[in-house]
Amino acid sequence: MGEQSSEPHKQVGTPLKVALLGCGVVGTEVVRLLTEQRDDLAARVGAPLTLAGIAVRREGRARDVPVDPALFTTDAAGLVRRPDIDIVIEVIGGLEPARTLILSALESGASVVTANKALLAVDGATLFATAEKHRADLYYEAAVGGAIPLIRPLRESLAGDRVRRVLGIVNGTTNYILDRMDTEGAGFSEALDEAQALGYAEADPTADVEGFDAAAKAAILAGLAFHTQVTASDVHREGITGVTATDVASARAMGCVVKLLAIAELTSDGRVGVRVHPAMIPRTHPLASVREAYNAVFVESAAAGQLMFYGAGAGGAPTASAVLGDLVTVARNRVQGVCAAGASTYAQLDVSPMGEARTRYHISLDVEDRAGVLANVAAVFSRHDVSIQTVRQEGRGADAQLVVVTHQAADRALAATVKDLEELDIVREVTSVMRVEGLGDK
Structure with missing residues (x-):
């Protein structure tokens, strides 16, 4: 009104x-x-x-x-x-x-x-x-x-509801690059070159590939969803320049796909968490089917349930x-x-630090191929209260690699786990750490 x-x-x-x-x-x-x-x-x-x-x-x-x-x-x-x-x-x-x-x-x-x-x-x-x-x-x-109607639904249509989470692909350039890496097996640089040739990426793609564009949008969506003033500096931001063909292949082996996600959510203690980073999501998740330079935002609310908004996100x-x-x-x-009524910031919720965000993780380790490796690695995870869901060994000898998928854990605990893993004599390198979203809450 x-x-x-x-x-x-x-x-x-x-x-x-x-x-x-x-x-x-x-x-x-x-x-x-x-x-x-x-x-x-x-x-x-x-x-x-x-x-x-x-x-x-x-x-x-x-x-x-x-x-x-x-x-x-x-x-x-x-x-x-x-x-x-x-x-x-x-x-x-x-x-x-x-x-x-x-x-x-x-x-x-x-x-x-x-x-x-x-x-x-x-x-x-x-x-x-x-x-x-x-x-x-x-x-x-x-x-x-x-062209996707997002602001008006959050500002008006859902004004009487309680939004719990907003999860979205809000940058077409990065989605195009990751889609090409998944469907064509392209490397990051090759996919970026193609995106630039098609006009999806600027000559200087920093704002897109480093996540600045998505972080700005995440801040806007979080402010609207949770009636709280959120700025770009409140958003934890990671881009996709570190995503490798190996990461994409590992996701495929898990039945997942890698996407750059913007996530804004209410935490269990009533704060707001806002983050942008690449993550693996199951191919059964609605966002997994968002291809090329398209955008989509998934909204979860108390009364309306799950809603998804999809379409051309730029141009x-x-x-x-x-x-x-x-x-x-x-x-x-x-x-x-x-x-019209102005911005609704009556709630003024605190922003939760990234270290307290809880999600699953996919971690790849180059390790020595000898007895006791798995026990020593598992002990590090246990010491930081990071529960392992699955672990598998790939390759033998100099090519031995452990792939670990965790249950949900705090980001701070995972960072400490990775730091200690890097210091183990039996671990040659932590080759990949990627969050996994959409596999449930346990």
């Missing part, structure tokens, strides 16, 4: 003026959809949407957008402060100047639609406080999962679709003279 705003109502039929910040891949698609669907959007909103300006870095550059070139400007600050602007769409990304421009727009009374997950994950609290102070809307469906057209969805909602609110 909207709340009454101090802003005057827009008369039905009076055009709403929209400013666009950024005209790259997403911005170009936003302009195209605004132009092609002009009449339908006006009917849905109850008033025409007029593009009043497009802020770009460089004027005069050739752009394949069906608008009057006079709309382009390099004065983004001036554009967002114009008193006739009703709604600002921000798709430039990054922390600055996006942060300053969004705050300026809100302070000027304009509502904002943004796709900026990095900014929301770092300083969303300031943005939401400013929006609330100036009675403006701040919508951000496109920030997580592209110009899918992201623009989410932007336009928010634009219609914000514009309707503007016409009706209301604004």
Whole structure:
């Protein structure tokens, strides 16, 4: 339900003026959809949407957008402060100047639609406080999962439920790479090269392959799910650069597949745990079938049970679709003279450290092939209260290897176990340590 705003109502039929910040891949698609669907959007909103300006870095550059070139400007600050602007769409990304421009727009009374997950994950609290102070809307469906409806269900549809866990694949680049490693037997570098050639990965893929992008999205999802302010710095983050073909093959032997997972969950003591890392999941799990550059998020709640949201998580057209969805909602609110409720952070739960996260583990060890090896290895696990579920030996002689799968254990205990294993004379190398999700709670 909207709340009454101090802003005057827009008369039905009076055009709403929209400013666009950024005209790259997403911005170009936003302009195209605004132009092609002009009449339908006006009917849905109850008033025409007029593009009043497009802020770009460089004027005069050739752009394949069906608008009057006079709309382009390099004065983004001036554009967002114009008193006739009703709604600002921000798709430039990054922390600055996006942060300053969004705050300026809100302070000027304009509502904002943004796709900026990095900014929301770092300083969303300031943005939401400013929006609330100036009675403006701040919508951000496109920030997580592209065209997949995720934000609205967590923010509105499940507002009366108690979410227990959010588990998802929220980065298409890493999912494509891991999928190729699983289905084609490719190595990490080979799969990354292919992803870059297809446009799924940037020339500098660090934000994706090191997990920064997924961590920002995990922070946003955790904040929404658990009504708590969560920032990117609260998220334990590991990327996929250390995932090897051997890890993928080991997962396959267990009936699992490796995915980069974003996990946000309520702990048994009422705190919030948020982490991003590669993990093995059973091929029977719904997320295991998410292929190529697609995204999916699995939500577990008390009343609704298990829900999964799936679709294209990136790309110009899918992201623009989410932007336009928010634009219609914000514009309707503007016409009706209301604004939506702001961020819900009433719970303010503490964030649980990664060391206390509990999950299963798959550990591979290169070991000496002699009597007593298994007993000595098992003793280390026992000393740190890490229970072994299965253990098997592969190879003989110089190629001897132990593969251990544990029951659930605290991350801190597992780290101490690995440290002690590395110090055993009979262990040549701990070749792989990977978490295992989705195999139950024991």
